[in-house]
Amino acid sequence: MRHRMDPPTHRIIVDERERRSGIPDLLKSVDINVEVKTLPIGDYIVAHETVVERKSLPDLISSVFDGRLYDQCDRLRENFEHPIILMEGNVDEIDDIIENPLTFYGAVSRIALDFKIPIIPTPSAAHTAKLLVSMCLKKDRAAGPFLKKIKKSNDVQKQQLSSLSSLPGVGEKLAGRMLEKFGTPLRTFNASSAELSKVAGLGPSRAKKIRKMLDTKSSLHKKGNQSTLQE
Known part of the structure; x- marks a missing residue:
C-alpha cells in the first residue's frame, strides 16, 4: 500500500531572478516549498517580515558605486521589520576586486550602523541555501502573510x-x-x-x-x- 507524501510545510518565496543562482533547486532538494515570484524588494522572503537581499561580493561593490546599495537598504528597512543582507563569496578576494578595500568596509559599516541591517557572510551558494533553510525553520510561519504591498519610495x-x-x-x-x-x-x-x-x-x-x-x-x-x- 502506497502512502501519500505530505507536501513541504516550510516555504520560502524566491525572486525569479534568483533561478540562475541554483539556490532555489537546492532549497527544493531539502523539501522547502519554493514559490518563485517577482519581488519588488529583496531576493528571498523566509518568514513574515523577514526578507533577505543576496549579494555576491562583486555585486555588493558595484552597488556601492552606482548608488543602488543605500537605496535598497532604505526600502528594505521601510518595508520589512527584519531585513538581512547576505554577502556571498570569498572576502579574501576583495583586494583583487576593488582598489581601495576601505570603500567596501565603509559601505558594510554603514549598512550595519546606520541602517541597522545585519550582514551575514556565506562562502558559496550551497551555504547560502543552508542559511536560508535555517532562517525559514527558526521563524514562526503562522505569524502572517509573507507577501504584502510594497510602498514605493517617492522621497x-x-x-x-x-x-x-x-x-x-x-x-x-x-x-x-x-x-x-x-x-x-x-x-x-x-x-x-x-x-x-x-x-x-x-x-x-x-x-x-x-x-x-x-x-x-x-x-x-x-x-x-x-x-x-x-x-
Missing part, C-alpha cells in the same frame, strides 16, 4: 542623498553639504575637483578621487554605443 531628497552618498568617501552629511552648495545631484556630478574641494569637510584629495571615479570609462562600455548616441 526625492532621500534619493538625492542616497545617490551622492555612493561617491567615494561621501556620507550623508557630506552629501547634504553638496546639495546645499550645488543644488542638484547633476550639478554636483558635473562640478570640477576644484569646486568639489570647496565643500566643507571634503578637501582636495577626496575631490580628486570623486572626479577620477566619475570620469573613468567603465569596462562595461561598448565602443559602438558612443557612435549610436551621436547620430
